[in-house]
Amino acid sequence: MKMKKTCAAAASALVMAGMLAGCVSKDNGPGTAAPEAALKDGKYDPVLTITTAKQQDENAGKYINGESLNDNVMTRWGVDHLGIKIETTLLGGDAANYNTKLRLALTGSEKLPDIIPVYDTSLENDLIQSGQVKEITGDIQKYMPDRLKEIYKQYPTTFNPVIQDGKVYGMAISPNLTEGEVMLVRQDWLDKLNLEVPTTIDEFEKVIAAFTNDDPDGNGKKDTYGFDFSGKDSYNTGWVSDPVMIFSTYTGKHLPGQWYNDNGKLTYGSVADGNKEALAKLRDWYSKGYLNKELATQGAWDALADFTEGKAGIIIGRPWLYGSVKDVEKNIKGAKISAHPTIKGVKEDKTYQSGQLNDGVFMFNKNFTNMEAFFLYYDKLYDAAFGTGDFKYGYAQGYDYDVVNGEVVFDSAKFNKPLDAIQAPGKMTFTKNTPSVDGPGKSYYDLANGAKPDNGILMRAAAPVDQTAKDGFVISYENRDVLLPSAFNGAPTKTMQSSWEQLTTMEKETFTKIIYSKEPLEAYDEFVKQWHEKGGTQITEEVNDWYKKTNEVDVMSAMGLK
Amino acid sequence: MYHKSKGYKLFSIFNHILLILVALTCLLPLLHLFAQSFSSKAAVNGNLVSFWPVEFTADAYEKTFKNSNFTGSMLISIVRTVLGTLIGMFVITTAGYALSKDFRGRNALMWIFVFTMLFSGGLIPSYILVTSLGMKDTIWALVLPGAFGAYNLILIMNFFKTIPKALEEAAFIDGASFFGIFVKIFLPLSLPGLATVGLFIMVGHWNSWFDGILYMSNTTNYPLASFLQTVVVQSSAQSMALSQSEAAALSEQSIKAAQIFISTLPIILVYPFLQRYFVKGIVLGAVKE
Numbered sequence: 001m002k003m004k005k006t007c008a009a010a011a012s013a014l015v016m017a018g019m020l021a022g023c024v025s026k027d028n029g030p031g032t033a034a035p036e037a038a039l040k041d042g043k044y045d046p047v048l049t050i051t052t053a054k055q056q057d058e059n060a061g062k063y064i065n066g067e068s069l070n071d072n073v074m075t076r077w078g079v080d081h082l083g084i085k086i087e088t089t090l091l092g093g094d095a096a097n098y099n100t101k102l103r104l105a106l107t108g109s110e111k112l113p114d115i116i117p118v119y120d121t122s123l124e125n126d127l128i129q130s131g132q133v134k135e136i137t138g139d140i141q142k143y144m145p146d147r148l149k150e151i152y153k154q155y156p157t158t159f160n161p162v163i164q165d166g167k168v169y170g171m172a173i174s175p176n177l178t179e180g181e182v183m184l185v186r187q188d189w190l191d192k193l194n195l196e197v198p199t200t201i202d203e204f205e206k207v208i209a210a211f212t213n214d215d216p217d218g219n220g221k222k223d224t225y226g227f228d229f230s231g232k233d234s235y236n237t238g239w240v241s242d243p244v245m246i247f248s249t250y251t252g253k254h255l256p257g258q259w260y261n262d263n264g265k266l267t268y269g270s271v272a273d274g275n276k277e278a279l280a281k282l283r284d285w286y287s288k289g290y291l292n293k294e295l296a297t298q299g300a301w302d303a304l305a306d307f308t309e310g311k312a313g314i315i316i317g318r319p320w321l322y323g324s325v326k327d328v329e330k331n332i333k334g335a336k337i338s339a340h341p342t343i344k345g346v347k348e349d350k351t352y353q354s355g356q357l358n359d360g361v362f363m364f365n366k367n368f369t370n371m372e373a374f375f376l377y378y379d380k381l382y383d384a385a386f387g388t389g390d391f392k393y394g395y396a397q398g399y400d401y402d403v404v405n406g407e408v409v410f411d412s413a414k415f416n417k418p419l420d421a422i423q424a425p426g427k428m429t430f431t432k433n434t435p436s437v438d439g440p441g442k443s444y445y446d447l448a449n450g451a452k453p454d455n456g457i458l459m460r461a462a463a464p465v466d467q468t469a470k471d472g473f474v475i476s477y478e479n480r481d482v483l484l485p486s487a488f489n490g491a492p493t494k495t496m497q498s499s500w501e502q503l504t505t506m507e508k509e510t511f512t513k514i515i516y517s518k519e520p521l522e523a524y525d526e527f528v529k530q531w532h533e534k535g536g537t538q539i540t541e542e543v544n545d546w547y548k549k550t551n552e553v554d555v556m557s558a559m560g561l562k
Numbered sequence: 563m564y565h566k567s568k569g570y571k572l573f574s575i576f577n578h579i580l581l582i583l584v585a586l587t588c589l590l591p592l593l594h595l596f597a598q599s600f601s602s603k604a605a606v607n608g609n610l611v612s613f614w615p616v617e618f619t620a621d622a623y624e625k626t627f628k629n630s631n632f633t634g635s636m637l638i639s640i641v642r643t644v645l646g647t648l649i650g651m652f653v654i655t656t657a658g659y660a661l662s663k664d665f666r667g668r669n670a671l672m673w674i675f676v677f678t679m680l681f682s683g684g685l686i687p688s689y690i691l692v693t694s695l696g697m698k699d700t701i702w703a704l705v706l707p708g709a710f711g712a713y714n715l716i717l718i719m720n721f722f723k724t725i726p727k728a729l730e731e732a733a734f735i736d737g738a739s740f741f742g743i744f745v746k747i748f749l750p751l752s753l754p755g756l757a758t759v760g761l762f763i764m765v766g767h768w769n770s771w772f773d774g775i776l777y778m779s780n781t782t783n784y785p786l787a788s789f790l791q792t793v794v795v796q797s798s799a800q801s802m803a804l805s806q807s808e809a810a811a812l813s814e815q816s817i818k819a820a821q822i823f824i825s826t827l828p829i830i831l832v833y834p835f836l837q838r839y840f841v842k843g844i845v846l847g848a849v850k851e
Contacts (some may be wrong), residue, residue: 044784056792063630063631065629066782068780068782069781070780075564088779089779090779091780091781092775092794093755093775093781093788093791093792094791097776101775101776104685104686104689104776107686107689109690109693109694110693110698138593142756146578244677304607305607305608305609306609308604308607308608308609309608309609309610310608316670319642324607325607327603327604327607327608328608330604331604331605331608331610420625435732447824535719
């Protein structure tokens, strides 16, 4: 008798747990299912809910005032001003598990969000194949505001990954070239050794040799070296600790790990002429101790530590990299960093770098019927970039700017309520980065050339931040023609799916072993041969087929972007 | 005497050195983290900190505890661990008690349980199951799927089997019910086993991060391990579209160090109290009949 009671108790406990679970769970269903909301005077009534997915880096700023992803100054602004409520229903931490969650959502066990930002070309392709995403050619033509059309017109290649059979299934997230890379040099070392900033490969070699052998820090020990970079992930990081300049010196526009459109034919940079000479240089330098000893094991971010510690003399990266390594000026007395353009190539032209046009694409649930609302909201987000409307100075007073004594302030420490860091709207809206029309540092360039800071963007650029970083932005804008986006941005081709991994591993190993002198320089020729034999030739053909196909139908006209 | 022989002494010395080395490999990373967490940002970025704080500051801790995401996640982790351990222990001990008896179909049941040790449904079916049951975005998604573990069941079951049958029969004669015997005789007698399994479940819950990221659609619902996962994993060159402010935040190594250090503390504190049962629990549970 007693045993039965116990069983019953246990069973009821389990049932209770199940019920509780049911009670607490949120219902993702309604909201979007009611398309009754109508646009009146630029505002939806009743409030329209748009669900979205988000990949969010916890490092990117924090919420203040107890706000959260679905309840913050930007979501409230959307409801108050546009009658649009943005609700995140799918959230992933880093890129890998965001993609995992999206794939799981595709299994159909739950509703896909209305707006789906996707950052992976093969996932973009899968989404199109699944038939769950919307074809938006007509929507773009009909609803995209003119000022955005002007922007998207400039970057037709950003549509390539989302075109299938002449139909467009998505659009780039704020297309815009990233800022380029600059060379950061220990100016105090140059001064001490009476050296000039290097502009050619020979001068570069002379400088890093002196940085290694002539004791630039004056401590009597041979504990410094010239050039600090990372070769762990690739020899073209396009970001920070990048060695791609050395390759480009000899290969020009053929960058390792990237596809280049050579008069209508796409070719792969790692097997182009000139790589061998670049590797020979790096091999020579490595054996002489001019380079980061652990370059093959340190990631892009780890490699910075040597520079910040005061062991390395030259590092390359985006202009803001200065902010991440400037601690060397604090750690070492007299240390001074200066920013310069990358060196010239052997053919007397510039050295090139990879540039990024957009960070992923927006795709839309096929049942999403409010494209007009999306474009309304998206266009408003651009207000900050254009310096118009509600976001003339920034997105929210007290978050990313403040007005103190009648003056607009962008330094978070000087706000009425000082903050540790500005509150980037990237954590609050559906774009990861703030939309920009500014290009690779144009505002800094304009200011340096005497423009008056009379709109939000210029005022922000004029805010007193590190001068060296500003110099870097100006340099990167002056040299914006060296930025090369990869010519291939489609989903992995058939042969790529089976052998690309193997090919890139072979490439990385060969390059590293040659630099480390573990294999003769001739190993490069063998690599090129192997690369072509083990699928490279096939892949090149497929990539070119893809290129032809995406340019077959004039989708730009269909979208009204011509 | 063999333990006074030269060979034994040599072995003993070698053994001690080896164990000290092993202990150091466990201890030093933690010490390094500790030193980093109390050092200034500049010193940490410049790789100047080894095992002693440079330019001592508790700034990182202040920032960590002011971060409501961190403290919120910590709370969720604590609730999850307590709840998960209680539910887990309840399920495992009751199931273990029943299965330590002989009854029809016992072997078939055991076979089913062991089967789950070898084969799992995989990510997609588990995900569909959990979401269809409406557990997404609730604490139950973290607690219930892992409540039953076949390995722990076998440990506990074998532990129960070592308790003399005569004890149970005596209790029956005195009028105790099955449940009474379970609570008053079996549980108190198997404390080492319970402590061991309890620690396994507890550490499992505390450290588990993937389920949090998988089943929560808001970071404020992340348990601590999931939160740390998103903070500590550094953006590689592959995800290179980082803005300036993000990049600056990425380099705050001292705050990361503080967060990791704080997150390991609770388990380090619990461990000494359970450790005395630990060895006994594993050995006894592992011996059959």
